[in-house]
Amino acid sequence: MDIHPGAAHPTVADTGEVIAWVAKELRSRGERMTGPRTAVLTALGEHPGHLTVEDVVEAVAAVDSSVHRSSVYRALEALCELGVVQHIHLSHGTTAYHLSSIRGPHPHAQCVRCGVVQDLPADLLDDVAARLVADQRFTLDATHVALSGLCAACAENWPSSPETPIIANHVH
Amino acid sequence: MDIHPGAAHPTVADTGEVIAWVAKELRSRGERMTGPRTAVLTALGEHPGHLTVEDVVEAVAAVDSSVHRSSVYRALEALCELGVVQHIHLSHGTTAYHLSSIRGPHPHAQCVRCGVVQDLPADLLDDVAARLVADQRFTLDATHVALSGLCAACAENWPSSPETPIIANHVH
DNA sequence: GTTGTTGCAAATTGTTTGCACTGGT
DNA sequence: ACCAGTGCAAACAATTTGCAACAAC
Numbered sequence: 001m002d003i004h005p006g007a008a009h010p011t012v013a014d015t016g017e018v019i020a021w022v023a024k025e026l027r028s029r030g031e032r033m034t035g036p037r038t039a040v041l042t043a044l045g046e047h048p049g050h051l052t053v054e055d056v057v058e059a060v061a062a063v064d065s066s067v068h069r070s071s072v073y074r075a076l077e078a079l080c081e082l083g084v085v086q087h088i089h090l091s092h093g094t095t096a097y098h099l100s101s102i103r104g105p106h107p108h109a110q111c112v113r114c115g116v117v118q119d120l121p122a123d124l125l126d127d128v129a130a131r132l133v134a135d136q137r138f139t140l141d142a143t144h145v146a147l148s149g150l151c152a153a154c155a156e157n158w159p160s161s162p163e164t165p166i167i168a169n170h171v172h
Numbered sequence: 173m174d175i176h177p178g179a180a181h182p183t184v185a186d187t188g189e190v191i192a193w194v195a196k197e198l199r200s201r202g203e204r205m206t207g208p209r210t211a212v213l214t215a216l217g218e219h220p221g222h223l224t225v226e227d228v229v230e231a232v233a234a235v236d237s238s239v240h241r242s243s244v245y246r247a248l249e250a251l252c253e254l255g256v257v258q259h260i261h262l263s264h265g266t267t268a269y270h271l272s273s274i275r276g277p278h279p280h281a282q283c284v285r286c287g288v289v290q291d292l293p294a295d296l297l298d299d300v301a302a303r304l305v306a307d308q309r310f311t312l313d314a315t316h317v318a319l320s321g322l323c324a325a326c327a328e329n330w331p332s333s334p335e336t337p338i339i340a341n342h343v344h
Numbered sequence: 345g346t347t348g349t350t351g352c353a354a355a356t357t358g359t360t361t362g363c364a365c366t367g368g369t
Numbered sequence: 370a371c372c373a374g375t376g377c378a379a380a381c382a383a384t385t386t387g388c389a390a391c392a393a394c
Contacts, residue, residue: 032368071376140321146317209349243351367375
């Protein structure tokens with residue numbers, strides 16, 4: 001159960017509703033709502049933070065222990081394609097998954113020291129994005145990669161040991 | 173030979189000098205300047221872009237084919253610790269290495285489509301950093317993770333095939 | 345001569361894939 | 370009944386590690 005945000009997301013609309021919507025959407029594409037997919041959605045609904053694959057596997061096991069590891073990978077892929085689940089890339093090569101919340105897309109920041117991911121205001125990078133388009137003609141996707149740095153708790157205790165050493169990380 | 177920046181870095185000060193400096197610095201710590209470490213520095217000096225481990229292995233092989241893969245990993249780690257080599261995290265779990273250039277630290281942007289990494293102005297994220305400290309007490313390290321988005325060339329050709337499909341990437 | 349480093353091979357970790365079978369529609 | 374999706378095991382990729390031999394000091 002890693003990489004929680006300091007503060008919880010606003011609660012996602014009832015997971016049951018999400019599942020129903022996804023089922024309908026899948027069927028309309030000739031795909032199917034299945035046990036593993038339900039389990040993944042339920043698991044993500046129960047953990048409003050940002051979960052690594054490993055976290056999801058764990059959380060899914062708690063919901064339905066018959067779901068195989070590889071099905072979690074496949075379900076996440078399918079649900080990301082649908083758009084109900086989103087992923088962000090963190091330092092260290094890990095990827096974190098979360099339900100597309102009612103908040104809509106927003107940037108994230110991850111602490112290099114303790115690994116915690118926090119949500120950031122949606123408009124935080126608007127000016128930077130504008131400057132990038134104007135100067136480099138580069139179209140920024142601010143939500144796709146987490147910014148890196150030191151969280152408040154870790155900055156205070158620096159350079160002592162990490163505040164809840166949650167993630168396997170070397171400090172760069 | 174992947175993930176080159178569109179424009180080359182300003183040439184790093186003579187690689188020989190760098191090697192000499194590193195040798196001295198290593199010795200002063202009771203460590204040693206060795207064949208693989210020299211080869212890695214030379215290889216990085218010859219390729220001023222941002223290289224994946226795979227790229228470095230390849231470039232090192234061209235310099236000294238007796239250097240083993242695992243030594244490249246170990247040399248990169250040692251040289252990063254020294255500070256002469258820096259790494260940045262890209263989408264997709266890859267890490268890119270480069271000599272700490274005379275430019276000093278600066279942010280990077282990577283195109284999700286073609287994978288090219290480009291250097292950005294050092295001050296680009298200053299305002300964002302200030303806002304993050306003030307509002308979230310989060311200390312940004314703007315150089316550690318590459319921003320993600322679409323480069324000019326790929327944005328033009330979108331949604332056709334990537335401009336030089338350099339990196340193994342799925343488009344998210 | 346010490347001992348930090350290396351080459352190599354084996355171990356580890358994380359993810360993907362082929363395939364017969366199950367279960368959603 | 371069809372076939373998308375699953376469980377499983379095996380394949381695969383990327384990185385790390387144990388250790389004897391080597392070479393920098």
